[in-house]
Amino acid sequence: MNKRQMNKRQMNFSTNSTNGNNIKPAVVYDNADTQKLQILKENKNKSGVYRWVNIETGESYVGSSRNLYQRLHIYYSLISIKKP
Numbered sequence: 645m646n647k648r649q650m651n652k653r654q655m656n657f658s659t660n661s662t663n664g665n666n667i668k669p670a671v672v673y674d675n676a677d678t679q680k681l682q683i684l685k686e687n688k689n690k691s692g693v694y695r696w697v698n699i700e701t702g703e704s705y706v707g708s709s710r711n712l713y714q715r716l717h718i719y720y721s722l723i724s725i726k727k728p
Contacts, residue, residue, distance in 0.1 A: 669695075670692075671686070676696070680720055684713055684716055684720070687712040687713050687716060688712075688713040689713070690713070691709060691710045691711065691712060692708065692709070692712055693706065693707070694706070694707055694708070694709070694712065694715075694716075
C-alpha cells in the first residue's frame, strides 16, 4: 500500500453482531490521513474489528486486533507504507 492509497482510505471500526445483516460501524473516520492522531488516541487500550475501504476502488480489508493502537500505529509507520 502506498502513501496515495492510504490517503484515499476510509476506516471503519465495527462491533460484532449475532445477525450479520445488522452489523454497523461503531465509529467511522472519513479521512485516515488527516485524522491519524484522533484515530490512534481514540483506540488506545481497545480491541476490535476494523475495516479499511479504498474509496477509489471500493476494495476493503477487514482485520481484528487485541491492541488496536499498536496495530494502527504499524499501519501508519513509514516502513509499513513502503512495503509493496
